[in-house]
Each structure stands twice: as structure tokens, then as C-alpha cells.
Amino acid sequence: MMDVLEEHLDEATFLWSQWERALVSAECDLQATTRREERLLAHLDGLVVGGESAMSELLLPGLTTDESERISASTFALLAGNGAPALEKVLQVFDMGEAVQRTAVGRALELSAKNELEPVLRRRLAADDKALQLMAFQVLAFRGEVPQETRKEWLHHDDAEHVIAALRDVRPLPRDIVNGLLPQLLVDPRSGVSGAAIMAGLVCGTRMAWNACRRVAEEGGPGRRQCLVMLALGGDEQDSEWLVGLLRQPKLRPDVLWALGFSGQSSVADACLEWMDDPQVAALAGEAFSAITGLKLEGEYQRVPEETEALIPLEQEDLDANLVPPPEASLPIPVRSTVEAWWRKARKNFERGIRYLRGSRLDTAALLAALEREPMRRRHVLALELYIRSRGAHAVQTRAFMGRQHAELAAARAARTSFSMGPFAKNFGN
Template identity: 25%
Template sequence: MTTDTIARSAAAPMPLVVQRHAEESALLCNQRFFLAASGHTRLHHLRRLDDRLAAHLDGLAVARDAGSRACDEALARAGRGEVFAAIVLALENHDLPRIERLLAIAELLPDVRDAVALAGGWASGESLRGIAKDMLDSPHAFRRAVAIAACDFHMVDPGDALHAAVADADVVLRGQALRAAGECGRRDLAAVCIAALQDEDAGCRFWAARSAVLLGERHKPVHPLHDATLLPGTLHGRLALSLLFKLATPAQAAPLLAEMLDKPAHVRDAVRCAGTVGDTRLVPWLIAQMEEPALARLAGEAFSTITGLDLAWLDLERKPPEGVESGPRDAPEDDDVAMDEDDGLPWPDPARISSWWAANGRGFVPGERYFLGQVPSWAHCVGVLKHGFQRQRLAAAEYLCLLRPGSKLFPTGAPAWRQQRWLDQWPDE
């Protein structure tokens, strides 16, 4: 064997290793979607996963053509993780034909569009240079929507591109632009968002209402937001409930909670929203819900959202009840493979928490809104962004926009190292 042959053999990537990089990239991406929206993950936990994901993506990039082939083969499954990895690699390689082909595939698969947006948000600014501008100017609506979503992840204002996009005939682009108007703090588009409350598409009405609230409007978006809450378990419904109960006073929230409790499908939402209301008069009711296994962990999280207590750290948790299953089942006949949103949350001990509340509850003012033990303020919410769990951080980001309409919504789902860099530079006041 010649020296050149040995060198070429050593440089050639091993197919099994490259395939493993592609598989792990897809798997970690799917895990990331869950962790980024979980109640037990802090920013440093997300960073740990992101570093692992970045290492596998680097392995695909180093493999060059072999990495692209491995991603192409994985696309036979066309899941979120596979699409994410393929697009990130194409962006990093500045492979324009491959990017066009992948976006054409993604446009036909609504279930992977959040992965496409994450891929644009994951890629470095250097990788997106030129590509993002061309996509914002593209005649293809889906390309423009992807570019706007990527700008959102990078906390970059898409500029004039939003003006035409918020009124575009394409519902995907219009919805993405209406969403970005609020998340980018574009107060110049507040009137457009208010007008879009009458949009024929329910999704566009929701994003218009949410953005109008983030931009300072407090009355006209309420009915469209309430309409969005009628679909329990959906992204729109959950975001709408979170925003509505941040706007509502405890007195306004009481009949809404009572109405939700009359509908079995909305009981979990009622527990979650009790934490958002932040009124300590709801604490005894939340402690009572901790006796119900199906609601216990969620009620514990709501209690923590009000008081700021870390149940695991303060030893206010107990062992899981016997016979309670968590997460997707392994049974082949079970079609439900969704992750349990309560997975990772501590099991609260109602007796210990009752004792703690009896001893310390008098330090809270009934009828006041508490968020992690304090009345929401700019400095407190910035502190939560730096140190809180993911669902708490998302709430803190929304509070910052409510406190100062026109502020950009902090992207708690962006790559953790980029979030950390922003937060290190962000003053508390």
C-alpha cells in the first residue's frame, strides 16, 4: 500500500461513525424540543445538551460529502430531528441547491416547520450571511417565512420585509410575520396587528392578538385570545392562556378559573393558570390538587411559580406514587408516544408544603400577583431569565414585554451559548 493510499484511507470518514452523527443529531434535536419547554430544565442543562448536539453536527460537517449523504439517507424518516440536521449542515456549507431542496421538502410537511425555524436559529450569523437576505427577498412565501423565523431566533429585526409579509396572501408567511411583529418589538406594526384580529385564519388571529398585547394593546386582543384558549393542549391555546392570565387581575381571573374547572378537558389548564395568576389565596386549593396523582406535579409547579420555592432543593417532595406511569408507554398497541409534560418535575409532598405554608404564608399579600416569590419587575424577571427553569424563563420573557411594551421577546429556545452571551451583556435595569 502506497503512502498516498494510506493517507487517503486515514482521511476518509468511517460510514458507521458518520451515520451515528446523523442519528444522534436527530435524536438530540427531538430531546431539545422537549427540554426547551420543560419545567425542570435550566439554561446550563440546555447548554449541556446543545454542546452534545453541536459536536455531532460538527462531525457531519467535517465528513463533508459523507455527512450530507448521511443526512439525506436519514431524511427517509423526515422527522423534525432529521430535517433540522440536514438544514443546519446545508447552511453551514453554504450549499444553496441543497437548501432549496430541503426547504421544498419541509414546505410539504407542516409537522417539521418548527425544526426548520430552529435550524435557521441554530446556524451562525456567518453561515446565514447573504442567505437570509436572499430568502427575505424571495418571491416564495415559505422561504420568507423561514427567514423571518430565523431572524427572530437571532433577535434580529427583519426590517422592511415585515411590512409586506404581515399582509401577504400566504397564511404561513402572514402568521409568521404577525408573530415576529410582537416578538421583535415592532410598535410601528401595532395597528396592523390590531386590524389582523379580524383575519380569516384562526392562527393569524392568534398571533396578531399576542403581538398586539406584547406591543402594548390591552383590550382589543382579549376576545381573540380567549377564542384560542378553547383548544386545550395546543400551542396557541397554551400561549393564549398564559398571556390572558398575566393580563387578568385576580378578581378577573376567578370566574375564568371556575369556568375551566367545570370542563374536564381544561382542569390541567386551570391548575397551570392558577400559578400564572399568582394570587396566594389559590395556594390552599393548589395544595389540595397535589393529592391527585394526575395533577400533583403540575400543582407543585404552579405553587413554585407563585412562591419561588424549589421543592426538590427544600426537601418538599415525596416519592412517586406506586403504579403511576410517566411519559410514553412502551406497549406496541399504545399510539400515544408523546412526552409527559410533567416528566422531571418533583412530586410535591402536600403535608410538608402545608406546614411550610402555615409557617410562611403570612409573608405574602392576598390579592397581589406573585411570580416566583416577588411582584413582577424588570430586575426580577431578568434574574429569572438567568437562573430559572425553562417554563419560568418563558414567562419572565413575556413579563418583560408586558412591563415595557416594544421590548424584544427574549428567545428562550435559542442555542444556549448564544442566550448566555446575551444575558452576560444584559443589565438588570
């Protein structure tokens, strides 16, 4: 029996890692990620069935390893199948463990369905340990359980990290905060505060937040990558053309191409062609082009990968290098000539000034459908757009288990609301 339980934990550890990677994958969509998650949950259920034996011999020791996925899997299984003693052990690691252990336990707490977590996490918001306070707030925010009075207190906190955490809570800011405190936070000199205030302000539909977002996109500084994305999806055709101009700056080119893929403008598709021959950004240019036009980069439109380079001698190898490839590493490399030939024929079907997604006009229904079909890597931005355009009415937590995501998408569809997909400047108030 113990051999079977060990196999469950080993598989759950591996699949937890694979599932987290799927959430940012350029290849996986919601359906593929759901299948991966189902396998993960099956092994976690196997550990729950193991009862006391699994808890004492595998799961409790699993909390103290240095492998984050094993800690998360052990925590989740302990919370799912055991009572107060297991929760107490989990909280001991959450309270006093090393940073990697706390973070991994926190991730499992975010995903756990255990109802008893809210009160014990709330108590930790008043802990002497600042790191514990912030971690508890993060978990509660992910679960949508931060007390509103606590959030308001944190928004006025002297510590920047507390303010940033409160700004990033999943709910829109209270109206009195928007009218009173937000203007100060948008120009706050503390590191990271103004960037978080911009995103919170955009959800509330405030023009001052949009203007601040523009300034960061134009002038640079922390948070510029996200502001470039906001300018692409919330700007007009002129904004897209301005972003295209930034492609002449090599350091900005990857971030700008990522942003332009959300603009939906046919003029951007034209610009992407130019960079399909650049080995540094060809894949990103192809991703943006495909997102706008709907052309699948496969067959004649995809470059055949070259032979793997020879192994680097051990004495020259960087042993500290991150061996996990970034999500964009799996993107197809376009063949510019064939893509360009296709575009010459298809171009007539695209109107200037209209936003497109996969070749179709982007409206409310198309945005909701995209959250079910688009690669996981792109869904985080699309969910943010839904959240902003709905003024915080429809939040899809794209790092949650699929059951929650499907329920949040179903609620958004059932609401049958339609909101403007036009430029933010036309829809935002003062």
C-alpha cells in the first residue's frame, strides 16, 4: 500500500509542476490544461484515500522538503482529507517555514476548498511577521476573502508592500478610495505603488489611471511592459501605430510585439511581417500576427526547427542557468514568404480601425469565447481585459483550478451583459 501511496505523491508532484507550467503555456488551452489537472487531482485523491498512513509517512514529511511542488501537493492532500491536526501542521510551516516552503504552502492554500481557512488566515494579518502578513493577505485575496475594512487600512499603510497587496485585491476599489486616495497613489514614489494603482484604477474606469498608464508606456519605468499591453488593448489605431514605432528599439521589441498581439489591428499585422526574419523575435512576431489574423502557423507557414546544437562541454556549461525554457520557446517560427503571400490575399477582409481576434471582430461574446479557446499564456491578459471592461463585474482567476474558472466564465456568459470594446479613453470617466 505504501508503494502505491508513494507513487501517488511522486506523480502528484510531477503533475503539479506540469499544471503550473500549463497555466502559462503557449501550447496548452483550457481543455488541455483541464485534462492535465484531472490527472493531478486523481493522484491527490489517492493520497487522501491513504488516510493516516499517507499523512504520517508521506505528507507531513513532504511539507519540509525543498521541492515546492511536493510541498504544495502534500499540503493540498493534507487539507482535503484530514482534520484539525493536519491543518495545524500545515499552518506551522506557513508560519515559520523557509521562504520556499511558505510560498508553496500558500499556493496550496489558495487552491484548497477547505472552509476553515478564512478565519485562521485572517488572524495572521495581524502577525508580527511582515512576510507572514503579506502571504496571508495574498492567499485571502486569491480566494476573494479579504475583509474590506482590512483592505482599506492597508491602502493607507506606510509600507509599500502592504499598499501594493491591497491594490491587487481581486475586487474593485471602493468609490471613496477612488475619489480620495487613488490620485495620490498614482504618483506615489514608493517602488511599485504607482504601477499597482494604475491597474486598480483602470478596473474602476478612471481617466486619471489611463493617463498615468500612457505616461509609463511612453516614458518608461517599472511596469512599462504591462502598460504597453494596456495601450494595445485599450488604445485606438493611432496608439497601435505608435507602438509599432517602438519596434525600432531593440530592447523594447519583445515586449512591444507581445503587446501588439492584443491590439487586433490589421495595420499591426502588416508590421509584424517585417520581424519574422529576425531570429530574436520571429516567434513573437508570428504569435502576434496569428492572434490578429487567425492564420495557424503550421505546415508551409512554419519553419522546420533546425538540428539541435552540439552539447556544450561540461567545463563551459553554466550550472546555475535556468534549464526550464520560457513559454515563448515553444512558439512556432513563421516562414515570412508564405505568410506574406497568404496575407496579400486575406488582407482585403480586414478593415482599418477594427479590432480582430483570430480573424473575427472582437466583441463581448468573442472575448468570452477566447477565454475558453486561446492559449493559456494569452488568457491572463484577456481575463484582465474582461475585468477592466466589465468594471470588475466579471473576474476570471486564470491561476485557479479549472472548476473555478469554468464557473466564473459561466457566470459571465449567464449575465448576458455587453460592454464597449472601444478605446478606454472614450469609456473612462474622470
